[in-house]
Amino acid sequence: MKIGIIGIGNIGGTLARKLRAAGHEVRVANSRGADAVRDFAAEIDAVAADVRGAVKTANAIILSIPLPALSELPADLFDSVPADVPIIDTSNYYPGMRDPQIPELDEGKVESIWVSEQIGRPVIKAFNNILAESLANKGCKEGARERLAVGVAGDDADAKRIAMEIVNAVGFDPVDTGSLADSWRHQPGTPGYCCDYGAETMRRGLTMADDEKRLKARDLLFERIKSFDRSLAPSDLPWLNREHNGVS
Template structure:
């Protein structure tokens, strides 16, 4: 499979590494053009490209960039990409923590619905409810006891099937989280957000999510991070997210 990855931060780089190692043809891009990703591409066995080069021949496209960068993508970036090619959005919106406010999302629009509107085509939401270190280091073979899960939401059954297959290749159990509109259930600080859950627990927690309850927790998360006053480890982030969900221990 030819996989185009736009954005090689913590999530995008881990996916590029995993898929290149699995034998896929991976093209990677960031905002600095092909030269800006060449060293990384050479390291992981991918092909360095600009954004157009990453998407134009892809069988599946992964957008792994901060939300403010979505609106800065070339408006015609996907014009030559066939409609059958899935676009997977891995991003999360962190107003007050990292991102400037986006009025539509602040007014209640589901995050990836906004992304789909910005790029002018449907997306699948995946890889956003696990921590970077979880994705990089805690994958396991299919069928392994306690294998962790990743939620996948979207409206196109075939595109969702492709995305769920990529989740499996990355070392995680894919869990169907419903439609793209329902992907608010896996947004930051919902009950499935970055807690290293297995598939059965993920299904339960997706169902338990209550719309509107997660957003106020962003400010609480910011306060807890400030109290720690250090670079946060994987264990720190897990503990913080458990605290925000009222989970003891």
């Protein structure tokens, strides 16, 4: 599969590395042009590209950039991308932590619906409910008892299937979490967010998610993270998320 990845931060870079190792043709890009990603591309034997080169002829596109960076993408970036090519959104909204306030999201709009509106294309939500450290180090062969799950939400069955194939290829069980409107069930602060659960437990967490309480739960989680008197290690975060809003 030809996969274009825009953004090579913690999640995007890890996905590029793992998908290239799995034998896929990978093109990587960021907003600063091909030269800015050339060293990383050479390291993983991928192709360095600008954002237009990353999406051209791709069978799937992974969009892995902070929400404020969406405004830096060319407005017509996806105009020539065929409608059957899935665009996979890995983002989360972190107000007060990393991101400036976005009023629509503060009022409860589902994050990936907002992303879809910004880029003018439907998206599939995936890889937002697994930590980069877990994504890098906890993948397992299909069928392994300890295999972790990754939620996948979207409105197009074929696009969702391709996204789920990518989840499986990098070592995780894809869990169909419903429509894009349902993807709030694994946004930050919910029981389906970054708890390192297997598929069965994640499904229970998705059913436990409370739409009326999710914004307050998210903000409380972020406040708790900021209140720690020490730096949190990546290994701290799954237990913190479980303790905050885990599956009982």
